[in-house]
Amino acid sequence: RKEVEQDPGPFNVPEGATVAFNCTYSNSASQSFFWYRQDCRKEPKLLMSVYSSGNEDGRFTAQLNRASQYISLLIRDSKLSDSATYLCVVGYTGRRALTFGSGTRLQVQP
């Protein structure tokens, strides 16, 4: 079983749609959680950290459920520029490197 699992997609949605991505992680000792965005042939860029209380940044809302070991990302009012691969990323206690999910590809269509 992968340490971080994501639905690979692709998710094809029209502009203005709301889309949600889910992610599960297997290690209960996980300490930090992030969503990164990766455009084709580019490096990952931090989209947002994810906190237990949930957090919002503009059109993006992230949620963390530690009991279920589940992380989500909600994108409202999708823009064409949101098209990318979204990576669920987890940091573990005692291990300073991050573990990446395989990513969920989003394609926003006009």
Add this chain to the structure above:
Amino acid sequence: GAVVSQHPSRVICKSGTSVKIECRSLDFQATTMFWYRQFPKQSLMLMATSNEGSKATYEQGVEKDKFLINHASLTLSTLTVTSAHPEDSSFYICSARMLQGAGVSDTQYFGPGTRLTVL
């Protein structure tokens, strides 16, 4: 914001040659840098953790004699792919960890990556 640079951005080489990739943190000091590799349509896979002034820690399955890592200063880590072969062709990405405080989740900033093609 924190900036990490990587050089070169793209390299094409013949089989059997060695390739050096540099990773620099431009506006902060990084005691730890990480080297990842990403094959097409796959996730980033950690290759090794590079610590300034000490030996790198390699992940299982990564040959330390083939992927030489040197972290000579707080702003520079290098990865040398020795005797490269076509199967080493990949996207190599470094990241530098910016510590935000004890007990607080830390953030990593990524370099733009180096696309290696071995003919």
